[in-house]
């Protein structure tokens with residue numbers, strides 16, 4: 454038996470080597486068969502593979518411009534799937550810190566590191582995540598990239614992460630608080646993220662904006678700013694990536710409210726809430742305070758697409774480039790069709806027709822049937838009617 458096989462035989466629960474991306478990850482056998490992967494003996498969710506594919510590529514794209522390998526910290530690492538894949542697959546990564554309170558998880562991580570032959574890059578620890586970050590807050594200990602991948606909300610870790618990140622570094626954060634961020638519990642959203650959520654067609658975008666808002670308010674407390682790099686959302690989670698800047702004045706004009714009319718598709722984005730719809734005079738409801746600036750960085754997306762990741766990722770980055778510079782919030786085709794009582798209209802027809810009328814328009818990576826535009830509500834509706842006429 455080789456040493457990895459020796460170590461593997463020492464576990465008191467069944468484990469298996471699972472392939473993800475280009476890496477082999479040792480995981481509890483039960484995490485591959487159970488519908489909800491358990492926290493014990495250690496956490497691994499195979500459904501998170503795409504999220505980690507994106508992470509690996511975001512790190513490569515960010516690190517590409519560095520002359521020296523970057524320092525990456527996976528502070529809630531589970532069995533280490535994210536961090537190990539970054540260390541093994543991302544370009545130009547010098548050092549990966551894996552941290553998790555769960556001892557089984559860190560033992561499995563050790564096995565996977567040996568399996569992939571990448572031991573020289575890794576430092577493991579089993580500390581409480583905020584304690585770990587505080588211990589890395591001196592200038593020479595800080596990280597270029599920190600990933601926060603918790604159960605639920607990343608909010609408890611934001612302050613410590615901001616102390617442990619370099620200026621110009623990237624913070625990645627996941628939320629699995631879908632119901633809170635998508636408007637089912639707006640008061641809980643206010644308590645956890647500092648802004649009210651709202652149940653709308655574009656609630657995935659509101660979720661991203663609430664997370665960015667929460668990070669921006671935290672950054673501002675440390676006299677720092679943020680500049681979002683990328684964000685995406687899947688059924689079970691929302692992910693943001695943002696660069697931390699050295700000046701809280703960068704946040705000027707980037708925090709505000711989204712007001713949505715109760716009766717028509719009209720919405721307003723700005724520094725204050727709007728109580729009455731400018732289009733139809735009905736009452737509006739509002740989300741926020743939240744991030745109202747750009748969600749994606751064009752330079753980053755260009756680099757990410759240039760590095761030619763596998764097709765699905767490349768399409769996502771290329772498609773996201775079209776959204777840069779377009780208004781906050783998207784419309785959903787089926788929702789407009791049902792509101793005006795017409796049959797379903799193909800998304801490409803809508804986008805092309807709006808462009809034909811001289812408006813800006815694009816699809817959005819946040820919803821298969823979502824589109825952005827700077828057109829007024831009347832002209833959007835006219836495009837939908839023109840399809841059935």
Ligand SMILES: C[S@@+](CC[C@H](N)C(=O)[O-])C[C@H]1O[C@@H](n2cnc3c(N)ncnc32)[C@H](O)[C@@H]1O
Nearest residue numbers: 496529530531535553554555581582602603604
């Ligand atoms: C959602 S899982 C992480 C999943 C992992 N990032 C992945 O991609 O597979 C959250 C992890 O955080 C760990 N954890 C929870 N609270 C913690 C804390 N305060 N400090 C350190 N680890 C913690 C848990 O043991 C669990 O493994």
Ligand SMILES: [Zn+2]
Nearest residue numbers: 714717730733
């Ligand atoms: Zn209205």
